[in-house]
Amino acid sequence: MLRVNALAGTGKTTTAVFGAGAKVPKGMKVSDEQKAIIEEMRSYKAGSVAATAFNVSIVEELKGRMPLHCDVRTSNSFGNALIGVAHGVKRRQVSNKKNGDIFFKISDGKLSKGRQMEMFPIVVKYMDLCKCFLMKGDDPSDLDYLSDRFGIDKDMEIYQYVQDAMKVGNTMTDYIDFNDQIYLPWFYGMKVPTYDMVIVDEAQDLNRAKQWLALEMSKGGQLVIIGDPNQAIYGFSGADSESMDTVWSQMLDRDPASTTLPLTITRRCPKVVVELAKKYVPEFKYHKDAPDGLILHTPEKEFLDDLFIEEGSRMVLCRTNAPLMQLGFKLIAGRRRCFIMGKDIGAGLKTDISKTKENDLSRAVDKACDTLKEKYVRECDLRRGDPNKAEALLDRIQCIRMIYENLGVNPTISDYNNYIESMFKHSGGPNDIMLSTVHKAKGLEHEHVSIIQPSKLPLPLKKAKPFQVQQEKNLTYVAYTRTKHTLEFVKEEEQRIEK
Structure with missing residues (x-):
């Protein structure tokens, strides 16, 4: 069994493909670290091989590179197939509305509409986390654990509805x-x-359920986990923030001779960026042929002028969406093509408006923002609130207001939805400017990466738990290591950026 600690841009996917049996192209040089991993994996002489990838796009990439005998899917795809086989269900309705549908069904007539709407997101959050952490939802101590870890309301009435809905x-x-x-x-x-x-x-981002599946699939065989603990950034959504260590301990129980091998030499990042990132990951190294690279500290006005003058693309990162959207409006007004990474973000902003049931956009915006503001105030509660959720809610309010204010005179809900469709995408043209949160940019790279509002990386969170503090540091490391040459910090007005 093998654990590979693969730092940013070190060729982990290529190494895994060769380790699974794909032929190394003639003339291609692999590092000594890569060679050790490839030899270890090939020594297993595996007849049947499965590979789990983080998302569908990575699955498609791997299918084109892995040997034909490899079964490449997402973890969810492997699990979904099991349900079909076990229950003979050929057609399953798959929707993330399920938890909410169940809650409303069992609470209709028992709770007031106001109390229903107050409890709805909390019950759904508990149910989602129960599934991520492999909890049946029938043990209050499990719910206490989730409440303490994620800062969710510890309310006995809510607990009862979680238990009933899970059942x-x-x-x-x-x-x-x-x-x-x-x-x-x-x-x-x-x-x-x-x-x-x-x-x-991407083993650093597994939740407990995905860990269980990987361990079950590898029973009697070899398990190879590849990831970078320093890029674990999805703890807020139910991923185990110490996923690689959790799985590794179980691998050692199964086989004490399990091996750990590193990939520390980045083929992506230039020398100056590697030196900067070493603040967070001291073992990070640059390739002997890496360019020196460039770190810029650019005033905001100069940065905006450059975006309009230069014709090529670049990646612009931020901790939150609202500043990206504000920049996007400026670029579009100046006829500079751009897009914001994340169709799911746009879908959420559309849902916020549709939930109001209003036909007039002005009223819908006010109603949606009022609802989100109530949630924001709750999350700002120092005793029970979640600082991550408070930040995300404020970001959504700002985004909704910003879209409305930039749509012109008497905009309609169709105008609002159409604008979101045009703005939030997964890709753009070769010269388009990509605007992305750091979370959405994970796994991506670009020659020129600009970071706006760099003071938010890492973001100081009130009442943050140790794992949240670490994940903020991880997020900063992820942001820095997206670039292949130039890393630009955009100076905020009247704020000095520390070099």
Whole structure:
């Protein structure tokens, strides 16, 4: 069994492909670190190989590079297939509305509409986390753990609805959500097919359910986990912030001779950026042929002028969406093509408006923002609130207001939705400016990366737990290591950026 600690841009995917049996192209040089990993993986002489990837786009990339005998899918795809086999359900409705649908069904007539709407996001959050952490939802001590870790309301009435809703949801195999795709196979003890070798990419971002699936799939065989603990940034959504250590301890229990090998030499980042990133990851190294690179500290006005003058693309990063949207409006007004990474973000902003049931956009915006503001105030509560959620809610309010104010005279809801469709995408043209939060940019790279509002990296959070503090540092490291040559810090007005 093998653990690969692969730092940013060190060729982890290429190394895994060769380790799985793909031929190294003639003339291609692999590093000594890569060679050790490839030899270790090939020594397993695996007949059947499975590889799990973080998302569908990475699956498609791997399918084109892995040997033909490798079964490449997302973890959710592997789990979803188990439900079909075990329950003979050929057509399953998959929707992340399932938890909410169940809650409203069991609470209608028992709670006032106001109390329903107050409890709805909290119950759904608990249910999502129960599935991520492989909890059946029937033990209050489990809910206490989730409450303490994620700063969610510890309310006995809410606990009861979580327990009742989980009980109903656990019986439904023809209507599932994405977390169910792995949770239900665990809940029902479904038989998991095994492979001679299982390769897990981005292992630092696994939740407990995905960890369980990887360990089950590799029973009797070899498990290879590849990831960078310094890039673990999804703890807020239910990922285990210490995922690689959690899985590694179980690998050692299974085979004390399990091996750890590093990938520390980045083929992406220039020398000056590696030296900067070493503040967070001291073992990070640059390739002997790496360019020197460039770090810029640019005043905001000069930065904006450059965007309009230069014709090529670049990546602009920020901790939150609202500043990116504000920049996007300026670029579009000046006829400079751009897009914001993340169709799911746009979909959420559309949902906020549609939930108001208003036909007039002005009233819908006021109503949506009032609702979000109530939630924001709750999350600012120093005793029970979650600083990450408070920040995200404020970001959404600012985005909704900004879109409305930039749509011109008497805009309609269709205008609002159409603008979001045109702005939020997964890709753009070769000369388009990409605007992205750091979370959305993970796995991406560019010759020129600009960071706006750099003082928010790392973001000082009130009442932050140790894992949240670490994840903010990880996010900063991820931001710095997206660049292949130039890293630009955009100076905020009347604020000095520390060099």
